[in-house]
Amino acid sequence: MATLTDLFLWFGLLYISQVHGVAKFTNIECLSVNENFTSISLCRLYAVKRDVVEMSLRANILQWPKGAVSMRMQLLKKASGYKPFLYNICQSDICEYLEKRNHPFINIILNSFGNRTNVNKCPIPPEIILEHFRFPVKVLDIMPLPSGDYGLFTTFSFHQKELAQVKVYFTLTEYR
Ligand SMILES: *[C@@H]1O[C@H](CO)[C@@H](O)[C@H](O)[C@H]1NC(C)=O
Numbered sequence: 274m275a276t277l278t279d280l281f282l283w284f285g286l287l288y289i290s291q292v293h294g295v296a297k298f299t300n301i302e303c304l305s306v307n308e309n310f311t312s313i314s315l316c317r318l319y320a321v322k323r324d325v326v327e328m329s330l331r332a333n334i335l336q337w338p339k340g341a342v343s344m345r346m347q348l349l350k351k352a353s354g355y356k357p358f359l360y361n362i363c364q365s366d367i368c369e370y371l372e373k374r375n376h377p378f379i380n381i382i383l384n385s386f387g388n389r390t391n392v393n394k395c396p397i398p399p400e401i402i403l404e405h406f407r408f409p410v411k412v413l414d415i416m417p418l419p420s421g422d423y424g425l426f427t428t429f430s431f432h433q434k435e436l437a438q439v440k441v442y443f444t445l446t447e448y449r
Pocket residue numbers: 307308309
């Protein structure tokens with residue numbers, strides 16, 4: 274028999290599953306660590322309307338290293354400073370990854386770019402573009418995250434030396 278607590282829990286879940294909230298980018302920082310690798314010409318957010326923010330990024334690739342460029346994606350969640358949260362993934366070779374698309378978390382992120390980016394496979398185009406990209410709320414259906422402030426740091430490296438880093442910050446408010 275269902276207890277009162279069960280009922281409350283059940284209605285609580287029903288309620289939560291109907292809550293809609295806000296999922297939006299709050300900040301972006303792009304850093305060219307090795308200036309021989311890339312120069313970043315655009316890295317910004319646009320407030321399109323209330324609670325809708327778009328991200329655009331343009332980076333000129335000056336010299337793609339001869340060899341495997343690695344990519345680390347780290348999710349952080351704010352709790353008196355940003356702390357590592359759930360995902361910290363390193364792909365040792367971007368080109369190999371783009372060929373195989375074999376990591377679920379990175380697939381989710383990159384697939385959400387859809388046709389907003391010109392990056393698809395190697396060779397990487399001379400100018401990397403991500404244009405007017407909105408927070409992919411559908412991602413939260415497959416990868417639910419609790420409310421909070423998050424950072425997603427992506428770092429590109431060659432032979433353990435950092436080439437460039439993109440830090441994207443976003444906030445989720447009772448999103449469901
Ligand atoms: C950039 O390239 C110049 C010329 O090849 C080289 O001297 C310099 O060390 C390079 N800088 C880095 C950070 O690799």
